[in-house]
Amino acid sequence: MHTLFKSSGLISWIACLLTLAYQGISWVLTASWPTITMMDTLSRIGIDLTSLIQSLPLEYAVKAAYVLSTTELAIALWWLGATFFALALVNKVVFKN
Known part of the structure; x- marks a missing residue:
């Protein structure tokens, strides 16, 4: 390990x-300076974030969307x-x- x-x-x-x-x-x-966020990267490799976020409760979905769209x-x-x-x-x- x-x-x-x-x-x-x-x-x-x-x-x-x-x-x-x-x-x-x-x-x-x-x-x-190009901004490459985690959301951009995950969507480019084929992970569908909208369906993933829809399965979360609203509070967590908003937080996850914010973190993924703002974190480089x-x-x-x-x-x-x-x-x-x-x-x-x-x-x-x-x-x-």
Whole structure:
């Protein structure tokens, strides 16, 4: 489990760097910073968010829609990587692997 968490954290941070590199290159070429949100990304890979949000209670649906439409992908990937590395540390301490 420890290596799985470390590998997932590393993959998340590499994806974050690739996202930032794409945004930086786009900024150099077009002089505008492209905003890539989590909702844009999930809809591009084929996840239907409207049906997913409809199954939630109204309070949670509004919160989920807000978070998905305002959180940038690079920030979400960075935090996801940090979470995986923290889980790897906890796993190593608790299970002494």
